[in-house]
Amino acid sequence: MYPRQFEYVAPSGLDEALALLDDNPGAKVLAGGMSLLPLMKMRLLSPELVVDIGRIGGLGDITDNGDTISIGALVRHAEVASSSLIQAQGAALAAAASWTGDRQVRNRGTCCGSMAHADVAADQPVAALALGATMVAASSSGVREIAAADFFVDVMTSALAPNEILTEVRIPKAGAGAGSAYDKLGRRGGHSDYAVAGAAASVTRSNGSVSAASVAVTGVGVRPVLAGAVAEALVGSDGSDAAVEAAAAHAVAGVEVLEDLYGSVEYKIHLAKVFTARAVKAALAAAG
Amino acid sequence: MSSTSVLGGVVRRREDPALIRGGGLYTDDVKLAGTAHAAFVRSPYAHARVVSVDTSAAEAMEGVAAVYTAADVEHLGPLIAQAPVGALRPLLNNGTVKHVGEAVAMVMAEDPYLARDAADAVEVDYDPLPAVVDLKESLGGAMKVHDDMDSNTLVTWAGPFGADEDALAELRAGIDAAKSRDDTVVVSQEMINQRLIPVPIEPRSVLADYQAGYGRFDIYSSTQIPSALAGAIGRYFGMALNQVTVKAMEVGGGFGCKLNVYNDEVLTAYASKQLGRPVKWTETRREAANSTIQGRGWVATATMTGTNDGEILGFELEGIADMGAYSQNFTVAIPFLGLFVGSGQYRFPTYWKMDCVTTHTMTTDAYRGAGRPEAAYYLERIIDMYSREIGMDPTEVRRRNYIPASDFPAAVSPMGFAMDTGDYEANLDAALESAGWSGLLAERDAARAEGRCVGVGIATYVEVCGFGPAPLVDLGFSWAEYQMPSAFNGSGLVRIHPDGSATVSIGTGPSGQGHQTTWAQIVGDGLGMDVERIRVIHGDTEEAPPSIGSFGSRSAAVDGSACYEATRKVQAKAARIAAHLLEASEEDIEFGDGGARVAGTDSSVSWEEIAKTAYQPHLLPEGMEGGLEAHAIFSPGNATWPFGTHIAVVEVDPDTGNVQILRYIGMDDCGNVISPMIVDGQIHGGIAQGIGQALFEDAVYDGDGNLLAGSLMDYILPTAADLPFFELDRTVTPTDINPLGVKGIGEAGTIGAAQTVVNAVVDALESLGVTHIDMPLRPRRVWQAIQDART
Numbered sequence A: 001m002y003p004r005q006f007e008y009v010a011p012s013g014l015d016e017a018l019a020l021l022d023d024n025p026g027a028k029v030l031a032g033g034m035s036l037l038p039l040m041k042m043r044l045l046s047p048e049l050v051v052d053i054g055r056i057g058g059l060g061d062i063t064d065n066g067d068t069i070s071i072g073a074l075v076r077h078a079e080v081a082s083s084s085l086i087q088a089q090g091a092a093l094a095a096a097a098s099w100t101g102d103r104q105v106r107n108r109g110t111c112c113g114s115m116a117h118a119d120v121a122a123d124q125p126v127a128a129l130a131l132g133a134t135m136v137a138a139s140s141s142g143v144r145e146i147a148a149a150d151f152f153v154d155v156m157t158s159a160l161a162p163n164e165i166l167t168e169v170r171i172p173k174a175g176a177g178a179g180s181a182y183d184k185l186g187r188r189g190g191h192s193d194y195a196v197a198g199a200a201a202s203v204t205r206s207n208g209s210v211s212a213a214s215v216a217v218t219g220v221g222v223r224p225v226l227a228g229a230v231a232e233a234l235v236g237s238d239g240s241d242a243a244v245e246a247a248a249a250h251a252v253a254g255v256e257v258l259e260d261l262y263g264s265v266e267y268k269i270h271l272a273k274v275f276t277a278r279a280v281k282a283a284l285a286a287a288g
Numbered sequence B: 001m002s003s004t005s006v007l008g009g010v011v012r013r014r015e016d017p018a019l020i021r022g023g024g025l026y027t028d029d030v031k032l033a034g035t036a037h038a039a040f041v042r043s044p045y046a047h048a049r050v051v052s053v054d055t056s057a058a059e060a061m062e063g064v065a066a067v068y069t070a071a072d073v074e075h076l077g078p079l080i081a082q083a084p085v086g087a088l089r090p091l092l093n094n095g096t097v098k099h100v101g102e103a104v105a106m107v108m109a110e111d112p113y114l115a116r117d118a119a120d121a122v123e124v125d126y127d128p129l130p131a132v133v134d135l136k137e138s139l140g141g142a143m144k145v146h147d148d149m150d151s152n153t154l155v156t157w158a159g160p161f162g163a164d165e166d167a168l169a170e171l172r173a174g175i176d177a178a179k180s181r182d183d184t185v186v187v188s189q190e191m192i193n194q195r196l197i198p199v200p201i202e203p204r205s206v207l208a209d210y211q212a213g214y215g216r217f218d219i220y221s222s223t224q225i226p227s228a229l230a231g232a233i234g235r236y237f238g239m240a241l242n243q244v245t246v247k248a249m250e251v252g253g254g255f256g257c258k259l260n261v262y263n264d265e266v267l268t269a270y271a272s273k274q275l276g277r278p279v280k281w282t283e284t285r286r287e288a289a290n291s292t293i294q295g296r297g298w299v300a301t302a303t304m305t306g307t308n309d310g311e312i313l314g315f316e317l318e319g320i321a322d323m324g325a326y327s328q329n330f331t332v333a334i335p336f337l338g339l340f341v342g343s344g345q346y347r348f349p350t351y352w353k354m355d356c357v358t359t360h361t362m363t364t365d366a367y368r369g370a371g372r373p374e375a376a377y378y379l380e381r382i383i384d385m386y387s388r389e390i391g392m393d394p395t396e397v398r399r400r401n402y403i404p405a406s407d408f409p410a411a412v413s414p415m416g417f418a419m420d421t422g423d424y425e426a427n428l429d430a431a432l433e434s435a436g437w438s439g440l441l442a443e444r445d446a447a448r449a450e451g452r453c454v455g456v457g458i459a460t461y462v463e464v465c466g467f468g469p470a471p472l473v474d475l476g477f478s479w480a481e482y483q484m485p486s487a488f489n490g491s492g493l494v495r496i497h498p499d500g501s502a503t504v505s506i507g508t509g510p511s512g513q514g515h516q517t518t519w520a521q522i523v524g525d526g527l528g529m530d531v532e533r534i535r536v537i538h539g540d541t542e543e544a545p546p547s548i549g550s551f552g553s554r555s556a557a558v559d560g561s562a563c564y565e566a567t568r569k570v571q572a573k574a575a576r577i578a579a580h581l582l583e584a585s586e587e588d589i590e591f592g593d594g595g596a597r598v599a600g601t602d603s604s605v606s607w608e609e610i611a612k613t614a615y616q617p618h619l620l621p622e623g624m625e626g627g628l629e630a631h632a633i634f635s636p637g638n639a640t641w642p643f644g645t646h647i648a649v650v651e652v653d654p655d656t657g658n659v660q661i662l663r664y665i666g667m668d669d670c671g672n673v674i675s676p677m678i679v680d681g682q683i684h685g686g687i688a689q690g691i692g693q694a695l696f697e698d699a700v701y702d703g704d705g706n707l708l709a710g711s712l713m714d715y716i717l718p719t720a721a722d723l724p725f726f727e728l729d730r731t732v733t734p735t736d737i738n739p740l741g742v743k744g745i746g747e748a749g750t751i752g753a754a755q756t757v758v759n760a761v762v763d764a765l766e767s768l769g770v771t772h773i774d775m776p777l778r779p780r781r782v783w784q785a786i787q788d789a790r791t
C-alpha cells in the first residue's frame, strides 16, 4: 500500500507547526500515525503536507492541575492506561485506553489523536464525553476550549478547524462519591479492538441516591454521543440494579443506530443497553 | 547403524535466530540494480465488460517504463492449471472481467510509488453487469458466469470413490431403508463452511531477472512450488528447465495460497524479458485479498441416520463448493480432497456429493487443510447433533462407529480408500484421559448451575496427506502442465564436503515448518553428525533436485523419506571407506560422535578423514568411485492418514453473544515424531487457524461481488492474545508406508479445530434451544441464534 507523494515536516515548536497549518490548507497533523498513515496508504486521504508534531516539546505530559488532569497531545494510549492518576480520577478513560487496539497501537497512538480522529467506534472519545472533558485547541490566533459534548460532530469529524492542533484533553477529577467506568464488546470479542458497541459512565452518589450522572455510548451511530435520557433517569434514583437497568433502556434514545459488519441495528441497540447498564453499575460500585 | 539418535529429541529450530532478528532473506529483500516495479490495474467490479482501456496518461508519466494491456500478453495464453476444468484465467483481461481485483493492465515504473500512481492514471471504462455470488443461484444456473460454458457447474464429485451410478443408488437405497426403520432417528442440517482469506504474514512477491546475454531467467518468488514455477516459466517462454532458476528464499507463510503459479509471476517474467531489466512485484495486503486464492466456501446439508442406541447407519453430505471465477492450480480438486476423508474415522456407509460451481469471485484453491477441514466439519457437527438427538455421550457414539484398530494396516474407508495405520479408540481414550473428560462435564454442569453458559465440545478427525503416491496420478492429479514429472515424488540430495561437513539439498522448502531443523536431524541421525555441520538448501531449483513442493503436509513424509534414503546411500559408501581406513569389516562400522567407529572398540575415523579420502580415488578401496554424495527419489505407496481428537471448553455470554475459549486440548497422532517442538508448533498454528475460522474469519462478499472484509481491519485474524493456551499431547501410531514412520502434521490442527469449538458453543447454548450456528461464531451471530431459539 503506497501513499501518494507528500511533503513531510517535523517542526520543533508549536508556533511553527501552527504557521505551517495556516500556510498549507490541505496539511494534516501527524501524531501516532496509527490512523492517518493507513488512510494515506489506502489513498483515502492524500494530504500534500504532513506536519509531524512528534518533536514538539511540552506535549508529552500527563499533568495534575489540582481539580483537573491534562493529557498532552503526545501522550500515548499506553501511558493513559497505566497512569495511576487517571486510573483513580478518570477510570473510564484509563480503561478505554487499555482496550484500544493492540500493544503496538497503544504504544504509538495518542489519546488526543484518538479524539481528533473521531472514529465512530473509538474507545477514548466516549470516555471523554462521559467524564465531561474539555478539548484544548491551539491555532495561530490563540487557544480555545471546546466541551467534549460539542467536539464530536460527525463520521470522523471533530470540531477542530483544519489549522488547529489539539494540544490537550483535560478531564475533571472525580469528586467525592464519584466514580466512572467504561465497558464494551470489541470487534474481536471481549474487550479486543474497536467497539461493536460500548458505553462510559460517570456517576456521583450522595445520601444513598445518585446525585449526578453522565453516560455516553459508542459504536452505534455516526459519532459517540451522550445518552442524556439515561443520565436523567439515573439522577435521583437509588442506583439499584433495577433502577440502572430501567435507565439503560434509554441508551440510544434519539440516536440513529446504524448497522455494520459487526452488528445489526437491533443487536447494537441491545448491546448499547447492556453496556450502559454494565458501565453504570461498575461506576456506581467505584463511587462507593 | 547409528548409535545416537537425535530423532525425537527436543531440538530448537535453528532457523529462528535469523528469522526473528530480521536476518532472513525474503523475496522482497532481494535488490537487483535497475529493477522496475510493477503495479496492477484491477477491476473494481465483479462482472463488467471492459469498454476501453486508455493507458496514454500513464505512459506519459515520468519514470514509467511500460504499460501492458491484454493485447500485449494474449499470445502467451491463459494461466495454466493442474486440472484445467472450467475457465482458465487470462493473464490480463480486457474482455469481460469476472471478479473484483481481476488484473486489467500492468504498469512498470522506477519505484513502487510511481507504479501505483501510474496504475491509478490508467483509465478503464467498464460496463457493469450483474454478478453471480450466491452458490445456490450459481447452481441454479439462471445466469452464467462464463457465457461460453454450458453450465456454472464445473464438476460434481460423488462418492464413495469409484462407485458407479448403480452402486451409489444402491447405497442410498440402503440408507433410505434405515431411515424408515422405527428404531432410527434422522438428523439433518444445512451448514455453511465460509470462505477464508489465507493471509500469510509475508504477502506474495516475485522478482524476475531475464539475462538476455545468457538467454536465461532467475526468478525469485515467495512460492511453495519453485520447481513447478520454473517449469511454467519455461513453458511460457519456450525455455528448457536448465535455463530457468527459481529461488524461493525464506517464505513467510503460505498455507496453500502460494501453491499456485500466478498470472503476476508469468507477467513479471514477461516484463523483465521485454524490458531487459529485473522487474519486481510485491503484493500489497489490500490487493492480496482479491489477487491471491481464497479457501473453503461450501454450503452443504449433512444428514445422519442411526439407531436410538448409537449405531450409525448412514451419513450423507450434499452440497455446493465455490470455485470462484477461474480454475487455477488445484481449484476443482480441493473438494475431492474432502471426499477422500468424507467418512472420517468411521465405518458407516457414506454418500457424498459436491457440486463445484463457478461464481464472480476470486478463485478458491488450497488453504491449509484444503477440503479436509470442510469434510471433517460437516461430519463432526452432524455426529454431535445425532448424539444429542439420541441423548448419548458424543464420545461413546464416536467410539461405537470407529473403524476398529484390528482393521489396520490397510483398512479401506467407506469412501473407498486404503488407509495406512490407525488406532482411533486409543487416541480418543488418551484425549479423554488427558482432558479429564468426566471432570470437565462435572465442572460444566456446576457452572451451569450458577447460571453460566459453559459448553464442552469434542471432535475427532482423520486426515489424508503426505501426497506422493504414484497412484494419485491415475486420479488425474498431475503436474505435467508445469513440465514436472507427473508423480508427486520426493527427492533429496546429500553431499559430504571434503571438510566433512554436509549439505542436504531438497526441492521442497519451508514456509515456516522448520525444514532447516528437521532435515538436519534426519541426515544428522543417519550420519552420526552434529546438526550444526549440516546445511539445508531448499527452494532453489538450481541447487536442489526437482520436487513438487511443500503442501498437503507432505514434506517430511515424502521428501524427508527421500533424504533418509539418500543418507543411507551415503552412509553405506562411507561405511566401506571407514572399514577400509580402519582395516575392519564394513558390517562392524557404526556412525556417531562425528565419525565412524568399529563397534565395541576405540578405533574410529572422523567424517573429515572419510570425506578427504572419498575425494582422492587413489586412497579408496579398489574399484570405488570418488566423491561422497547421493540422490534419492522416494515414491510412497500411499498417502499418510494422521488422526486426532480435540476438546474445547467454552463460555458464552448470552447477553452479548461473546465466546471465550476456556480450555483447548489436542491429542494428535502423526506417527513417529522427528522434532517434537516443530510438531507442536505446527499443531499450534493449525489450531489457531481452525479457531480463526470458528470464531473470527469471514471473507464475506455482498450480492454485487464486493469483498466486504478485504482489509485486516475487517477480516479478523486471531492473534496470540485472542487464543487460549493449547494443552497438547500425542499418541504414536507409526505409518508403514515410509521408512521414517512419519505422517504429515502441517494441517491436522486446522482440520480438527473448527468443529471442536462450534460443538462446544452449541453445547453451551443447549439449554437455550440453540442447535446450530454458522461460522464464524462472532458475537453478533451467537446472540442472534439465542434470540431465534427463544422465539
Ligand SMILES: Cc1cc2nc3c(=O)[nH]c(=O)nc-3n(C[C@H](O)[C@H](O)[C@H](O)COP(=O)(O)OP(=O)(O)OC[C@H]3O[C@@H](n4cnc5c(N)ncnc54)[C@H](O)[C@@H]3O)c2cc1C
Residues within 6 Å of the ligand: A028, A029, A030, A031, A032, A033, A034, A035, A036, A037, A073, A099, A100, A101, A102, A105, A108, A109, A110, A111, A112, A113, A114, A116, A117, A119, A121, A122, A123, A124, A160, A164, A165, A166, A167, A192, A193, A194, A195
Ligand atoms: C491495528 C489498530 C487497531 C486499533 N484499534 C483501536 C481500538 O480498538 N479502539 C480505538 O479507539 N482505536 C483504535 N485504533 C486507532 C488508534 O487508537 C489511533 O491511534 C487513534 O485513533 C489515532 O491516534 P494517533 O495518535 O495514531 O493519530 P494519527 O493517526 O497520527 O492521526 C489521526 C487523525 O487525527 C489527527 N490528529 C492527531 N493528533 C492531532 C492533534 N493533536 N491535533 C489535531 N489533529 C490531530 C490527524 O491529523 C489525523 O487526521 C486502532 C488503530 C490500529 C492501527
